[in-house]
Amino acid sequence: MYDYLLVFVLIFGALFYIARSGRRKEITKASHDKLKAGHKRTFGTWIASDFRAPRPPAYPDWSVETTKPLPYRPFKYGPNYFITMGIRPVDWDDWIELDNQWTHYHTEKHARLASERASQLCKTAPEAQEAALETMKLLSQYLVDRYPSLFEFEFSSKEKQIRIKTTGEIYPIHSDDPLKYAALLIEDDLALMIEGPDGQYYLRGGAILLPGFWRLEDKFNMPLAKIHTSGDVPKFREKLQGSMERFFQKMTPERPVARNNYFIQTDEHLAWSTSIGSEDTFGIGWEHAEPNPPIENIRFRSERQTLRRLPRSGAILFTIRTYFIPVVDIAQEPGVPGRLASAIRSWPDDVARYKGKKAYEEVLLNYLDEKQAEQQANGLDVASFNSYPY
Numbered sequence: 573m574y575d576y577l578l579v580f581v582l583i584f585g586a587l588f589y590i591a592r593s594g595r596r597k598e599i600t601k602a603s604h605d606k607l608k609a610g611h612k613r614t615f616g617t618w619i620a621s622d623f624r625a626p627r628p629p630a631y632p633d634w635s636v637e638t639t640k641p642l643p644y645r646p647f648k649y650g651p652n653y654f655i656t657m658g659i660r661p662v663d664w665d666d667w668i669e670l671d672n673q674w675t676h677y678h679t680e681k682h683a684r685l686a687s688e689r690a691s692q693l694c695k696t697a698p699e700a701q702e703a704a705l706e707t708m709k710l711l712s713q714y715l716v717d718r719y720p721s722l723f724e725f726e727f728s729s730k731e732k733q734i735r736i737k738t739t740g741e742i743y744p745i746h747s748d749d750p751l752k753y754a755a756l757l758i759e760d761d762l763a764l765m766i767e768g769p770d771g772q773y774y775l776r777g778g779a780i781l782l783p784g785f786w787r788l789e790d791k792f793n794m795p796l797a798k799i800h801t802s803g804d805v806p807k808f809r810e811k812l813q814g815s816m817e818r819f820f821q822k823m824t825p826e827r828p829v830a831r832n833n834y835f836i837q838t839d840e841h842l843a844w845s846t847s848i849g850s851e852d853t854f855g856i857g858w859e860h861a862e863p864n865p866p867i868e869n870i871r872f873r874s875e876r877q878t879l880r881r882l883p884r885s886g887a888i889l890f891t892i893r894t895y896f897i898p899v900v901d902i903a904q905e906p907g908v909p910g911r912l913a914s915a916i917r918s919w920p921d922d923v924a925r926y927k928g929k930k931a932y933e934e935v936l937l938n939y940l941d942e943k944q945a946e947q948q949a950n951g952l953d954v955a956s957f958n959s960y961p962y
Contacts, residue, residue: 616769618886623825625710628665628718636722636738641671644874644895645902646832646961649911650918659819659829662878667828668711668758668891669876670719675738677759677842681781684843685752689851692789693781694752700764700776703887707762708750710882715757723757755779763890765796765820773820773888775799782843782894784873785835787851796820806922820888828880832961836916837871838862838932842896848928858928864935870899872912899936903943907957910944913937 633639646658684693696704712734715723726735726742734757735742743753755762764777772795780788791799797813805812838861839847847865849856876893903909916937919929948954 614769615771616767618767620886621825621883623883625664625667625714625825628667628714630720631670631718634670634719634721635672636670636674637672639671641673641895642669642876642962643905644832644876644961645905645908645911645959646834646874647912647915648960649914651914652918658831658833659879660831662828662830662880664828665718667714667878667880668718668760669893670722670759674722674759677782678739678756680843681756684781685756692787694749694755694779695777695788695792696749696751696764697766697776697793700766700887703764703766703882703885703889704750704754704777705746706882706884706887707764707889708745708747708754711754711757712745751777751779755781758891758893760891760893763892765888765890767820767886768795771821772796772817777887780892784837784843784845784894785848785856804926806920806926823879823881823888825881825883828878830876830878832874832876834872834874835927836899836929836932836936837873837896838865838928839869840871840898842894847931858925858931861928861931863931865932867900867935867939868898870932870936872897872899872902899939903940906947906952907954909940909947910954911957913940913944916940 631639684690712723712725716725716734722737724735724737726733731744731746733742733744736757741756743756747753751762751764761781761783762777762779763775765773766776768774774793774795775791776793778788778792780786786803791802794802796816797809800812801809837845837847839845844851847861848858849860872895874895876895878891880889881887882889902912916929916933919927924930944954
């Protein structure tokens, strides 16, 4: 009896593997065919895809009070610093990651939208309105499926809405400003890139409520390349522009990706880093920062960005989740102070200027070296903690 059962299991497993392989090939072929068709289409147009992302299961044991943020630590030991897109595949279940920082971020976003700057924080051009509505629809369904303890649909009105259970807020799925409501649902900011008739991708929509170092009004309607060159992103033209533009052209709805980055911030403000200047003034930059602030004021700021092609509109949607941690906290983690210090020392001059190294390097590196020495004195083998991006 056992032998028959074993044979059955093996046959079933083989058939299941073949079926899955066939399905992967079918999806790949469909994407390839659409990509080939895309080369023939007119720039600035998109043939709507019928692709639907798999609906995710509920996040196991997720709690708005107790689920901790994932410990992204996207830096490596030197001596070399490589400038790449740094993308990796994303499982559909993990498109949006929420944690016990949700309430804090939600409150901060509401405060920003109640300020005089509200009109500058959310913008959607007419050509991005369809993509903004698609974003809200896809995001709402995902959140209700993935985080049912926090979100549910509300059917008391004529149109379906989404309700936040902890606050009682009810947001429309259809509205004149879908990105604003979408950004209030999650910890991420949102940006929409729309292809123009020239084949370039333009920032046509955004809800950038917690930007830290940049302003939506400065970048709105800019093409992808100018967004980066206007911000003096190091080696963008030489190392990134060509590969990034090709990637955008070839991106299909079936394959979302993620990337991480990191910065150092010398003040404790999540939404806007006042150390580089006022958000309401011209000429912001690291040259305004006071050098060598107290270590207690220095923060490790990092982002987890996801990119996906929206199937109906063809827009590329960025989600930008900011993580904001005091350096004195992150330096308690095994192996982290030495790895972060090594990464900072590996920055070439242009990267160091871009990240404002001169404003904090003495205080920060001395502190990280001290914590690294303490960990080694306590017997920690720091070489065994060189993981990425965690």
